[in-house]
Amino acid sequence: MGKVKDIWNGRHKGFVRYAAVITALALIYALFFSDDNLIRWFRAGIELRQQRRQIERYQKEIKSMDERIKTLSTDRDSLEQYARENFNFAEPGDDVYLVK
Structure with missing residues (x-):
């Protein structure tokens, strides 16, 4: 769990958080709104x-x-x-x- 925390709060935290949000939105779209x-x-x-x-x-x-x-x-x-x-x-x- 420490590695994930280091990545989340690390040097590229803006990109990691942006990627996590985009991935979550893509999953929500694929699971509920796609054909x-x-x-x-x-x-x-x-x-x-x-x-x-x-x-x-x-x-x-x-x-x-x-x-x-x-x-x-x-x-x-x-x-x-x-x-x-x-x-x-x-x-x-x-x-x-x-x-x-």
């Missing part, structure tokens, strides 16, 4: 995490739908039940009651 600033990086990280979670949800939903398609395409009874429940299908002679 690729720190705030934008944080927002991009948050958005990236949200999109990854959304991808996981969609992948689970796709897997569930694939299983449902496989079940409906292989089992006639489940297909018939699905058609009756969702599309109000009925065989001739069946009584259909719609409850809302």
Whole structure:
């Protein structure tokens, strides 16, 4: 720490202080005011995490739908039940009651 103090208070202290202020201002500009600033990086990280979670949800939903398609395409009874429940299908002679 003594060396830094010697440089700060030394023979060229005016230049050292000027350089420190300019460096600090450049860092502040780069971190907060430039096009690729720190705030934008944080927002991009948050958005990236949200999109990854959304991808996981969609992948689970796709897997569930694939299983449902496989079940409906292989089992006639489940297909018939699905058609009756969702599309109000009925065989001739069946009584259909719609409850809302």
